[in-house]
Amino acid sequence: xxxxxxxxxxxxxxxxxxxxxxxxxxxxxxxxxxxxxxxxxxxxxxxxxxxxxxxxxxxxxxxxxxxxxxxxxxxxxxxxxxxxxxxxxxxxxxxxxxxxxxxxxxxxxxxxxxxxxxxxxxxxxxxxxxxxxxxxxxxxxxxx
Amino acid sequence: xxxxxxxxxxxxxxxxxxxxxxxxxxxxxxxxxxxxxxxxxxxxxxxxxxxxxxxxxxxxxxxxxxxxxxxxxxxxxxxxxxxxxxxxxxxxxxxxxxxxxx
Amino acid sequence: xxxxxxxxxxxxxxxxxxxxxxxxxxxxxxxxxxxxxxxxxxxxxxxxxxxxxxxxxxxxxxxxxxxxxxxxxxxxxxxxxxxxxxxxxxxxxxxxxxxxxxxxxxxxxxxxxxxx
Numbered sequence: 001x002x003x004x005x006x007x008x009x010x011x012x013x014x015x016x017x018x019x020x021x022x023x024x025x026x027x028x029x030x031x032x033x034x035x036x037x038x039x040x041x042x043x044x045x046x047x048x049x050x051x052x053x054x055x056x057x058x059x060x061x062x063x064x065x066x067x068x069x070x071x072x073x074x075x076x077x078x079x080x081x082x083x084x085x086x087x088x089x090x091x092x093x094x095x096x097x098x099x100x101x102x103x104x105x106x107x108x109x110x111x112x113x114x115x116x117x118x119x120x121x122x123x124x125x126x127x128x129x130x131x132x133x134x135x136x137x138x139x140x141x142x143x144x
Numbered sequence: 145x146x147x148x149x150x151x152x153x154x155x156x157x158x159x160x161x162x163x164x165x166x167x168x169x170x171x172x173x174x175x176x177x178x179x180x181x182x183x184x185x186x187x188x189x190x191x192x193x194x195x196x197x198x199x200x201x202x203x204x205x206x207x208x209x210x211x212x213x214x215x216x217x218x219x220x221x222x223x224x225x226x227x228x229x230x231x232x233x234x235x236x237x238x239x240x241x242x243x244x245x246x
Numbered sequence: 247x248x249x250x251x252x253x254x255x256x257x258x259x260x261x262x263x264x265x266x267x268x269x270x271x272x273x274x275x276x277x278x279x280x281x282x283x284x285x286x287x288x289x290x291x292x293x294x295x296x297x298x299x300x301x302x303x304x305x306x307x308x309x310x311x312x313x314x315x316x317x318x319x320x321x322x323x324x325x326x327x328x329x330x331x332x333x334x335x336x337x338x339x340x341x342x343x344x345x346x347x348x349x350x351x352x353x354x355x356x357x358x359x360x361x362x
Contacts, residue, residue: 034209034302036213038325095219101204104303105206109204110204111204113203120221127229131336134235134238134240135340135343154267161259161262169252175294176295178298195319196312196318206302212319227329228329231333238340
């Protein structure tokens, strides 16, 4: 899959950190503003898709490849299970809150809610990127 | 599909649509009447009202929807994360089989 | 008699029409997506309070928050449902790509008839 012209490549390279940062902001402030892990993960995946469309698949494989996306998705799913078992061991119920509650409106508050949203954000971003890679590899194999 | 089947399906869809629109405009509680619901014989407050009152004290999150998604209904979100994982595995598996005959 | 409910039922009817009477797999999948959009709109309009505010506690809305906020439960359910719809859409589209590779056509009646 070839890339695009030099104007598109320059703008995509300049815009990528801002899109990634916005997606990470939506994921991290899930317990204070609307949003959370699910839309934030989709925004992060969309920033990687923008890079793939602008530069072509061969150059982006080195940074955010297929194997990295598979490993990250499994880590995200495992983190939810580990947090639940931690609540079972130390609290008595599955997914019980064992972290301090903190004050209202601060970033480090609300117990294990920000940690849960962080793992879900990583899982959703890696998952949607993986779906995109799978469909792309199938159509590339057909053209050759 | 044969001609008769298409006409029959169209008639059924028009019937279902008329039934839905008439049911929604005649027998629903008024739009905007959130806490008052018909529970049993008398009008009481819905369960969302209790969650709105106690969420700040019990979870400590400023976003009440987040505390519902992970605090009061955490099992549903756990199931949804599992469904997402399974769907991604399924899609990768289908396209691995497409790539193989080449 | 409000507009939200009527438009939601209209969307459900249109999605059902696309799902039943079109002869292309991709158009049927689009009808499925429109159908679920109608259902989500209906669910969220159930929890509306007249003149209400969003269900987020900030510094200004602390007194009298529980008497003027909208229902948070349907919003959480619709969040889950949207993510599950993404999964259904991805799997359905990948199966239709596979069927197109194998049979050469996207017509569901012909796919049923050619038994390879």
